[in-house]
Amino acid sequence: MKPTLQFKLSQHLTLTPQLQQSIRLLQLSTVELNQEIERIVQENPLLELEDSVSSDASEYRTTLLDSPAELLSADLLGTPGEIPAEMSASELDSGTKNLGDESDWFEGDAAFRNSRDDDDDRDFPQQAAEPPSxxxxxxxxxxxxxxxxxxxxxxxxxxxxxxxxxxxxxxxxxxxxxxxxxxxxxxxxxxxxxxxxxxxxxxxxxxxxxxxxxxxxxxxxxxxxxxxxxxxxxxxxxxxxxxxxxxxxxxxxxxxxxxxxxxxxxxxxxxxxxxxxxxSSTVARYIIPDVIVTKVNGSWIANLNPEAMPRLKINRLYADILKCSHDDSARRLVSQLHEAKWLIKNVHQRFGTILKVSSAVVERQRQFFEHGAVAMRPLILREIADVLDLHESTISRVTTQKFMRTPRGIFELKYFFSSHVATDTGGACSATAIRALIKQIVNAENAKKPLSDGRISEILGQQGIMVARRTVAKYRESVQIPPVNLRKSF
Incomplete structure (x- = not known):
């Protein structure tokens, strides 16, 4: 074939490295995020990870939790190739650090400043001997x-x-x-x-x-x-x-x-x-909640957990060296400085997105916090995505392996999203609420004459919830309730 020249016009999605990092950090769990940050800190001398956290929770809420909505106005999966803009000056007035101001990168966030004990002669607790296998x-x-x-x-x-x-x-x-x-x-x-x-x-x-x-x-x-x-x-x-x-x-x-x-x-x-x-030497794995829900003046409020957020800042020593150096050897430090700034911004953006999604979930599941799982309403990812003007995949990333601590326990954010079953009045009842109702019915049954799945289906039908026997069996198995013959006592 004879070689020819052709013009072709096409569109494709291009994600900048900074935007790719934002997406990757958003989908990581708290443990994975800390591991990723520790790896980056070891590779980038411009980054520094603080060890202490401020005990002043109100200061933390002022500097981070109450930051304006402009912090996350750009959707993580928005315009192709679009990089989120720098924070505005109005955000600085409300307590959020301006990422473009060089002088604010060395002190760290106000939430994370704490007096360090210089006494190196502190007594360390003795570790118990490991039991024999x-x-x-x-x-x-x-x-x-x-x-x-x-x-x-x-x-x-x-x-x-x-x-x-x-x-x-x-x-x-x-x-x-x-x-x-x-x-x-x-x-x-x-x-x-x-x-x-x-x-x-x-x-x-x-x-x-x-x-x-x-x-x-x-x-x-x-x-x-x-x-x-x-x-x-x-x-x-x-x-x-x-x-x-x-x-x-x-x-x-x-x-x-x-x-x-x-x-x-x-x-x-x-x-x-x-x-x-x-x-067996099994090690208990503790969950660090990303969000803490409390009741304040009759309203349920979601706040970020200060213990879950890494405390990053720019290393002053290397930054001062960079200011004084003008040769080619400083080019790598300049690149690492920009990478450090983007990481700090993306970490703030990650937790801001988690807070926005959590607040929207708490607003729609108020009855759950008041009355328990039986009052859980049906909720899907698209509903939250439409309210916050975010992509549905962003909501999916936020709710995966992110946990919320409530007065009723610690739950993964995905727990608050469930399918629905129609009621005889034309409404809907969430699958989570139906599981809780099945638990209540089984707990109240006569142990000598336990209820069959068909009978449980009839009882739910009397309450206006139309559920088939097979659906009852599926929900019963999902909450690890044994079948009727194994629940029988004497």
């Missing part, structure tokens, strides 16, 4: 036993094969096939070692299934324990009937009366089905 605990018992060295090593092999719950999930035959033949360990050796292991503390460790675990714990009880033999008989032969709550069949098979069965069931449910979990 399950394997360490079992190996310490084996080392104190009088068994031969070879048997100790075989028991140690089985200990290393236990899972976190304390079960020996691997079959002994399979374990023998994996061992080198020169060790001379047979299946009988493993059975003997397993017997040693199952007599160690805690009771139930080394079991191969739930039934064996419960039996081992029942055998560990004193022989004169009331109903111990009946409990052993029930676990050995009728554990499935107990799981399905077939109490009538159990009373015929044992035999026993209601009081005897209650005592047996109470004894079995007091056992530990996972004896190894007491030694």
């Amino acid at each position: 399950l394997r360490e605990y079992l190996n310490s018992q084996v080392s104190l036993s009088q068994m031969p060295e070879r048997d100790r090593k075989i028991v140690g092999l089985l200990i290393d094969s236990l899972n976190d719950d304390g079960y020996l999930a691997q079959d002994l035959e399979e374990l023998v096939s994996l061992l080198p033949p020169e060790l001379g360990i047979g299946i009988n050796d493993l059975h003997i070692a397993l017997g040693y292991l199952q007599h160690l503390d805690p009771p139930g460790v080394g079991a191969r299934n739930l039934q064996e675990c419960l039996i081992m714990q029942l055998h560990a009880l004193p022989e004169d324990t009331p109903y111990r033999e009946q409990a052993l008989l029930l676990v050995n032969n009728h554990l499935d009937s107990l799981a399905s709550r077939d109490f009538c069949t159990i009373k015929k098979l044992l035999p026993c009366d209601d009081e005897c069965l209650r005592s047996i069931r109470r004894m079995i449910t007091s056992l530990n089905p996972r004896p190894g979990t007491a030694f």
